[in-house]
Each structure stands twice: as structure tokens, then as C-alpha cells.
Amino acid sequence: MEKYAVYVPRLVKKRENFAPGHRACIGCGEALAVRLAFKALDNNVVVTNATGCIEIIASQLPFTTWHLPWIHTLFENAAAVASGIEAGYKAMKRKGMAVPENAKVVAIGGDGATSDIGLQAISGALERGHDFTYICFDNEAYMNTGIQRSSATPFGAATTTSPAGKKSFGQFSWKKNMPEIAAAHNIPYVATATHGYPFDLMAKVRKAVDTPGPAYVHILSVCPTGWRSATDTVNRQSRLAVQTGVFPLYEVENGQYKMSINLPKLRPVKDYLKIQGRFRHLSDDIIQQIQERVELEYQKLLEKANNVTKRAKSKSKTGTAKASAR
Amino acid sequence: MATRVGIEVSIAIADAVKLANPDVVAAYPITPQTHIVEHLAELVANGELDAEYIPVESEHSAMSACLGSAAAGARTFTATASQGLALMNEVVYVAAPMRLPIIMAVANRALSSPLSIWCDHSDLMSVRDTGWIQIIAENGQQCVDNIICAFRIGEDQRVLLPVMVHLDGFTLTHVIEPITFPEQSDVDKFLPPYKFPMPLNPDKPVAMGDFAPPVIFTETKWAQEMNIRASKKVVVEVWDKYEKAFGRKYSPVEKHHSDGAKVVLMTMGSVGETASVAIDEMRDEGQDVGQIRLRLWRPFPFEELRETLKDTDVLIVLDRAISFGGPGGPVASEVKAAFYDQAKKPRIVSFVGGLGGRDITVAGFKDMVKKGTEIAKSGSKNEYEIYGVRE
Ligand SMILES: Cc1ncc(C[n+]2csc(CCOP(=O)(O)OP(=O)(O)O)c2C)c(N)n1
Ligand code: SF4
Ligand SMILES: [Mg+2]
Numbered sequence: 001m002e003k004y005a006v007y008v009p010r011l012v013k014k015r016e017n018f019a020p021g022h023r024a025c026i027g028c029g030e031a032l033a034v035r036l037a038f039k040a041l042d043n044n045v046v047v048t049n050a051t052g053c054i055e056i057i058a059s060q061l062p063f064t065t066w067h068l069p070w071i072h073t074l075f076e077n078a079a080a081v082a083s084g085i086e087a088g089y090k091a092m093k094r095k096g097m098a099v100p101e102n103a104k105v106v107a108i109g110g111d112g113a114t115s116d117i118g119l120q121a122i123s124g125a126l127e128r129g130h131d132f133t134y135i136c137f138d139n140e141a142y143m144n145t146g147i148q149r150s151s152a153t154p155f156g157a158a159t160t161t162s163p164a165g166k167k168s169f170g171q172f173s174w175k176k177n178m179p180e181i182a183a184a185h186n187i188p189y190v191a192t193a194t195h196g197y198p199f200d201l202m203a204k205v206r207k208a209v210d211t212p213g214p215a216y217v218h219i220l221s222v223c224p225t226g227w228r229s230a231t232d233t234v235n236r237q238s239r240l241a242v243q244t245g246v247f248p249l250y251e252v253e254n255g256q257y258k259m260s261i262n263l264p265k266l267r268p269v270k271d272y273l274k275i276q277g278r279f280r281h282l283s284d285d286i287i288q289q290i291q292e293r294v295e296l297e298y299q300k301l302l303e304k305a306n307n308v309t310k311r312a313k314s315k316s317k318t319g320t321a322k323a324s325a326r
Numbered sequence: 327m328a329t330r331v332g333i334e335v336s337i338a339i340a341d342a343v344k345l346a347n348p349d350v351v352a353a354y355p356i357t358p359q360t361h362i363v364e365h366l367a368e369l370v371a372n373g374e375l376d377a378e379y380i381p382v383e384s385e386h387s388a389m390s391a392c393l394g395s396a397a398a399g400a401r402t403f404t405a406t407a408s409q410g411l412a413l414m415n416e417v418v419y420v421a422a423p424m425r426l427p428i429i430m431a432v433a434n435r436a437l438s439s440p441l442s443i444w445c446d447h448s449d450l451m452s453v454r455d456t457g458w459i460q461i462i463a464e465n466g467q468q469c470v471d472n473i474i475c476a477f478r479i480g481e482d483q484r485v486l487l488p489v490m491v492h493l494d495g496f497t498l499t500h501v502i503e504p505i506t507f508p509e510q511s512d513v514d515k516f517l518p519p520y521k522f523p524m525p526l527n528p529d530k531p532v533a534m535g536d537f538a539p540p541v542i543f544t545e546t547k548w549a550q551e552m553n554i555r556a557s558k559k560v561v562v563e564v565w566d567k568y569e570k571a572f573g574r575k576y577s578p579v580e581k582h583h584s585d586g587a588k589v590v591l592m593t594m595g596s597v598g599e600t601a602s603v604a605i606d607e608m609r610d611e612g613q614d615v616g617q618i619r620l621r622l623w624r625p626f627p628f629e630e631l632r633e634t635l636k637d638t639d640v641l642i643v644l645d646r647a648i649s650f651g652g653p654g655g656p657v658a659s660e661v662k663a664a665f666y667d668q669a670k671k672p673r674i675v676s677f678v679g680g681l682g683g684r685d686i687t688v689a690g691f692k693d694m695v696k697k698g699t700e701i702a703k704s705g706s707k708n709e710y711e712i713y714g715v716r717e
Contacts, residue, residue: 043528044528045528046398046526046527046528048394055537056537059533059535059536059537060536060537060538060539061536061537061538061539061542061546062536062542063536064533064536066531066533067531068528068531069526069527069528069530069531069532069533070531070532070533070534071393071394071397071526071533071534071535072534072535072536072537073390073393073417073420073424073535074390074416074417074420076386077386077387077390077393077417080382080386080387080388080390080391080394081390081391081393081394081397082394083352083380083382083387083391083394084350084352084380084390084391084392084393084394084395084396084397084398084400084402085394085395085397085398085526086394087350087352087378087380087391087394087395087400088349088350088378088394088395088396088397088398088399088400088402089398089400090378091349091350091376091377091378091400092349092398092399092400094376095349095376097349097399097519099398099399100527100528100529103527103528120383120384120387121383121384121386121387121390123383124382124383124384124387125387127383128380128381128382
């Protein structure tokens, strides 16, 4: 810990783009993740924000938490608004009109804005190849409206619209794999991150924004209010999500998968589930199902990453590009 | 020298947009708007128009991209119709209070269901209260002129509001008309370069689209209302300047032999031309009839309407949309509201017709005026009548 105190100020600049004084709940992992993400960037950034917790806690006429130019219009259209900003700058620059130098467009939204209602607009903007970054701050439910389920809510989690009851164990579907959906658009950069690994998060956001063309970063953001968990353990929860394999950290650069952290052995998912009230009702049977699913998904991901490593190795040995044995 | 050519109205609109030199066009195709955006895409592809054409994946994203581009300070155009306008409805509302002067052509078409690709004004009425300035064009020439005027009106620093130019689907979009095009150099003189006063810019950060608690929301709406009301003066001013530069005159309420006429027929959109043939023939037959056409739908020209109709006994209003379970024709009910507290007012008769592309002929309009006059005399209490419906 002491070492951090010495090194962090040297590694990270002081300037905040997302200032304190906003209205997030105590211990909000999403606000922390947003702060880190934009701390990783300079001030040549334009933010387009979907409706949701982050938008609501950081803007209220006549105040703003943002030191960056910021626009919010609706819930499902942040990526489309980003396309317009990017295209506008591009055209004006070409026509010799005054535009900000080297401005980067970053669209942000929650998991609802991203995996559900805004999926079409995101897909459109990624497919068209706009030079912008989309960051999903995934707190695994519609928190702003009172903890309703989204397609990113994990299997078994109780929310206000997937409550646990006599005939229900909570969320009945498996979490939609949004980073894979983004990667399927063959965009140059996709990454996952979480605030429990702050330097990894910052490096990935920076890389995404510096990548020409569309980039997508999916950031797991612990919401103690919605997850019914302790406010002083948000970073621990975030790290456990990674260490159990529930939320693996990886990058997909030009189609090449790369794991960000080497985990010789995954911790049991129970370690992660048991400290969150939203999973409190789960039977051992359901927990076992989750354990198996997590291992399966993790293995699939490792194979993708390993294939890349193998391919790279075989390529360097022979000096010719061989079709990789799948 | 201005040139006069025979050209499809949709192509002419795209050419008028080109004369205005927009920076961004974001659009999604829908009949009968398609030819407008196809031709714009072609102009961009050929390098004749230096703009970014964003082929978005939906109308919701079309208008959202327009918000972004206008907020970045770019001159922005889009076009849509019917279901497209309905799908983007949520986004259409956002543009005016954010003071983003996006220009949109709407090729008016009925709303489903049943599905109809043909013209009426149900789509137009669905965006009545969105806070956009709304101009109704009646023929191809008016489309071209008003597209150019729309940019100047919307971008005026006293206005900064989005502007819709409505034109009837098929009856205008798909017909070839003789149209006079202004020269590029004259348009450049008429339409100054666009300068948005508060664009998104990291050198001077602004926050746009904050949420408003009850303590301030009402004031934002009041400001918006004052803004659009005040814009009427600028609309008229721009039309006057346009007349001086290009010789064609527009006004919020356009008159056709209505001065002093005891019976006046009121229309909105392309049917106005057929109606005026009917009025001319009736006048030749010695009847005391006239016509007015509404050119400016929002802001609504209350004063102009009262002034124009001060000597009228019977006003017959034709609507191409129904307010279901309500007062019938939306234009008629607006006109009735304009006269409700006036000491002297015409008897107002409301017809709904021309739904989903149904034609009203010259003979039809003559019949409508005759019927309308009879209804006025009879003192009928019917709210309205659907003209020509088989019950
Ligand atoms: C079209 C539309 N539907 C519904 C809403 C209501 N709404 C606002 S924010 C929100 C949930 C946001 O969830 P998410 O995107 O996950 O962000 P979070 O608040 O969890 O950070 C909902 C349902 C809305 N604003 N607009
Ligand atoms: S509900 Fe959750 S995400 Fe929203 S502000 Fe509170 S802690 Fe943060
Ligand atoms: Mg959420």
C-alpha cells in the first residue's frame, strides 16, 4: 500500500476531467470508473452521454461535473450523436472551417443504454467506422430507474424486475456478451476493464481513444446500491469478478485476443457471489451452474487468446503465414 | 442568371440543399422521401457537394446524428416521412430546446395502420408540438425556395431553431415541374456562412442537455416558447429578403382572391393549387369566393389570419388529418381557437379529406365550397365532416 502512495502521483496526472461534487451514491463504482477513464485522457475530448446514472449524477442545470465539452440528448442514441459530431468535425475541417484540433469523440452509456435499447445505434456507428470510442459502464442493471434487470444482469441476480421468489431464482438468462458483439463488428480495438484494476482501465481507455476508427471498452462498474453490497468493498468486488473468471479482462486488437491478467487458477465464484445481496437467495445448485458456465466461457476465451499466441509463434518459426489449426 | 429547368421535385430539393452547402447529411430512406436522399448521396459521391453523408441505420439515429453534427457547429440536413418521422419523434423534440438549427424536409405521408405510402398530413400533425418552425410548401418552386430560406431562418442568431419544410409525398416529390434555380453566387450572398455560437469544443467546454429540476424546467419551456414566437418576425423578414433577391414572395398566410370575399376556402399543401382552379372557375361564374393557403404552420400566424379574414362570413377549412375522438381537423380547430374570443368572426366549417392519397378534384372543391356554405347557413352542430367518405 505504501508503495502506491509513492508511485501513483507520479504515474497519474492530477488533473480531473470528471470533478468531485457530483450526486452519485456513496461508494459508487461507476462514478469511480468514469473518473479513471477520463483521467486517462487529455482535455481534447468531447463526451456524448446516454441517459442513466452517470448523466443524472453529473448534470443538473445550472451545474456540471464535467471539465470537458459534454452533450446528453437521450437514452439510446449516444453512439448516433457521436457519429454526427465526428462527421461534423470531419466535414468542417475538410472545408477549412474552424474546428478544434485533434478532438476525440467518446460516447458513454450504462449497460442498459448499451446492450439493450442503444444496441442498434452502437452497431450502426461501429459498422460505419466512425473514429470514436464507445465506453459501456456496466453496473449490470438499470440503476438510474431503480435496479431493473437488463440483458447484462448476471444469471441468478435479483433485481426489481427479476426478483427472487417462490417460483424464481432471479435473473433467468445469461449475461449478454456485449464485448463479443462489439468485436464481431471487426473494429480495431475492443477491451474489457474494471475499476479494481485502475491502471489497466486507464491504459485501455487511452489506447481505445488513440486508435483510429471505432473502439469499444466495456467496464464492469460495481454499484453497491443495486448489488446490495457494502460500499467499502467495491474495489474488492471488482477484483473478485476478475479473479473468479466472472468478468475476464482482455483485449481484442485487430481481431487478436489477448488476456490482460494471467490467472493460474480461478477462485470459486462463490467468493464473488457471497458478498453481494443480489445473489443471497441462490441455492448451491444454481451456484454450481454459474460456476460451470463461468469456467466454460473462460476456457473459450483462453482458447481464442491461445490460438493467437500459437499462430504468432508458428508464424515466427517458419517465416510464412500458415493457416492456424483450429 | 437564374436557370429554369424541368426537374423532379425531389431532385430539385436535393439540388437546393446543395446550394445551401451543408456539412452533414444524415438520413434513412423511406418512400416518398427516397429520391431526395439518394440524390444527395449521389452529389456527395460525385464530389459535387462537399459534405459527410451518414447512411445511418434508422431515423432515430438520423436525427440523433443531426443533433451531434449541429452541436459540433456543422450545417446539417435530413429528410424523412411518415413512419420515419414517427420513429424519430423522440429525437425531434430534443432539437428545438437545445437550439440546434437542423433543417429537415418531410415528404408528407399517412401513418400506419393500414399501411399507406400516399400523402396526408397525419405525420405532419404528429410533430406539431415539437417546437420546430414548420413551413408548408405547395409546389416544387416553393420547396426549393423554402429549403434555402429555412437555413437562413434557422441559423439566424435571434432564432437558432430547427426548421421543417413539409411537402406532399408523391403529389410533389415524384412529379416533374418547371423550377427556377437561383445562382450559387446569389445563394452564397443570401445565406451567410453558418456560425453556431456555442459548439462542442474542448477549448471552450460547454455542457448541453443537462437535466432540469422542477425549479427551473418551467423557465426553460417559457424561454423556448418566447423563442419560437419571436421567430415569426424573422421568418417574414427572411422571406422579404428572399423576394428582393430572387423575386418570389412568401408570407405566413397567402391570399388568393380572399380580400373581401364572403366565403373563403383554406388549404394547406399541394391541394391548394387544385383548389385555386376551382375558386377561379367559381369566381368566373360570379360567386363571391376566395382562398387562403397556410404557408407557416409553426409559429402559427394568429394575427395574419385574423387580419386576412376580417370581412369573411364563412371559412371552410380542409384538413388532411384527423384528431381522433377530438375536434376532427387539427388545422380547423387551431383556426377556431384563433377566432374564439374575437367579436367578429367567420362561421368556420371543418372538412377532413384527401386521406392516404385520396384525390380531391376541381369539381370536388367546388362541391366542398357549396356544401360548406350550406352547412354554415344551416347552423349545423356537427364538429366536422369527412369529405367523400363512404359510410
Ligand atoms: C426511451 C427511454 N426509455 C426509458 C427511459 C428510462 N430510463 C432512463 S435511464 C434508464 C436505465 C439506465 O440504465 P443503464 O443504461 O444501465 O445506466 P445506469 O443508470 O445503470 O448507469 C431507463 C430505463 C428513458 N429515459 N428513455
Ligand atoms: S445507483 Fe449505483 S451506479 Fe447509480 S449512482 Fe448509485 S451506486 Fe452509482
Ligand atoms: Mg446499468
